[in-house]
Amino acid sequence: MAAETVTIEKLGAKGDGIVSTPDGPVFVPFALPGERITIARHKSSGTMLALLEPAAERVAPACRHFGPDGKNGTCGGCTLQHLAAAPYQAFKRQVVIDALAANGLDCPVDPLVTAAPGQRRRATFSARRTEGRIVLGFSSPESHHIVEIEECPVLSPALFSRLPALRLLAGILATGTDPFRIAVLDTETGLDIGFSGLKPPSEKRRQAATRAVIAVKGIARLTYEDEIIVEPVRPVLDIAGTKVNPPPSGFAQATLEAEEVMAGLVAKHLKSARHVADLFSGYGTFALRLAAKSKVHAVEFDAPALAALDVAVRNRQGLKAVTSERRDLFRRPLLPRELAGFDGAVFDPPRAGAREQAEELARSKVAKIAAVSCNPATLGRDLRLLVDGGYRIERVIPIDQFLWSSHVEAIALLSRVR
CATH class of the missing domain: 3.40.50.150 (Vaccinia Virus protein VP39)
Known part of the structure; x- marks a missing residue:
């Protein structure tokens, strides 16, 4: 793929910069309108190699995991941290x-x-067991690579602070090296945590997970594929004064x-x-x-x-x-x-x-x-x-x-x- 210099014309619906070419539009992640950049192109996708003239609307990202130079790789959770608030809106x-x-x-x-920032009460993490440890975070765009997050300005503080508990439970329940998912909802009574994509955990692992949930506190329910493993207290959402117990995987x-x-x-x-x-x-x-x-x-x-x-x-x-x-x-x-x-x-x-x-x-x-x-x-x-x-x-x-x-x-x- 030969390098070429282009000028970004506009943002696409998915937040990529778009440049027109004789072969059709090329979509370049993390590029903004008006910017001159050097890209490597593969069909309709472009990878930014150098930012020659940044746009006035470009700002420093809020998270160390954002963008092509993000720590541990490019987190796929955000696409527009580099765009100032007014043009973003x-x-x-x-x-x-x-x-x-x-x-x-x-x-x-x-x-x-x-x-x-800090308002997201619901998130789905990707995780994988590798080399005797659990990698937990968000997948890179169009990739199976999991970016292990050390910060996340989007998540609620209550949810982010419980990531060590998620890693602990993943270490108990996960066998093999295939990736799996952990859905988490921050409720009035604690986290509602659901594992999916795992091999069915043995009774021994279920019992160990139960003990861990009770020991770490702050967890209302733990489920595997919507089957309740342990529920120290029912998850509760307050909807205008009405207490609702959401079902596992409830939206x-x-x-x-x-x-x-x-x-x-x-x-x-x-x-x-x-x-x-x-x-x-x-x-x-x-x-x-x-x-x-x-x-x-x-x-x-x-x-x-x-x-x-x-x-x-x-x-x-x-x-x-x-x-x-x-x-x-x-x-x-x-x-x-x-x-x-x-x-x-x-x-x-x-x-x-x-x-x-x-x-x-x-x-x-x-x-x-x-x-x-x-x-x-x-x-x-x-x-x-x-x-x-x-x-x-x-x-x-x-x-x-x-x-x-x-x-x-x-x-x-x-x-x-x-």
Whole structure:
């Protein structure tokens, strides 16, 4: 691969610098618009060899593991630590604007709701046993190499401080040298830790892990492939005053701060609704807040999540009626006749979006809808269906809870106009 000097033209949706060539665009990680750099090119990928003229927006990264010169390798957790705050925020907002425009939508998009260091309460680590020790951290981009982290400005201090406990448990449970994953959620009562990708641990190793969990304290639950090994205390999340025991591998927003912003926006938009459909409800992130003023019907396919919601509702007084239904909304979306009794709806689907349900909502008479998404591309597609069905987009709010990554969430608030 011969070296060549190029000038970066813009940032791509994944945070890479882009330069146009006769062979098509070339994507260069850690490069910013306006920078002259020397790269080695392989097809559509470029590796920065030298930074000849840095952009004014370039800043020193916050973490020693970031970038091509990162300690122990390039951590794949962040992609944009080298970009100053204002252009970083503008970039994330533009990702949402571009996704809407790709679907022919021109509507108001708010400034980015920002994230701060130290807020991440949920993370999935990569780990591997090697040479008698455990390497734990995050994988390099498009690589199986694990960057062992010695700092992480993104993680909550409570979560980061427990990394020695994760290494201890990994050393007990892991056999062989294959990589595995450790999912961690920081809850009110301690860490909820889930191992996956391991060979099934023996009874002896399970007992040793149990003793270790009890000894180190600060751990609420330890699971292997969603099977509980030990649970000294149930993990608890406080959702607007309702205590919820999330199931193993249950979905939680990455930061509590973003969750509260999103829930507040949804609740304000649907404040006049008497009966709300919460679609893809999980264990009640929105339902439990909306139930302060509205009757709520929560629809979700994950049975453990619905069970957790039902228990939480039974143990909380003062809420309006909350009913639930287990249903695959991709295969069996709620139809217009089933939506007839609702004057409000919120949907928060996985990254694939909610095409099937959006099609049925577009044919319904639901007065107000809040669409929550972790994927602007599928959000734009789903909003196009709703707009074509007679809804107006009042606001779109981009929300950052994956600091210094290219990921951005968004909420769209819609009202039926015809």
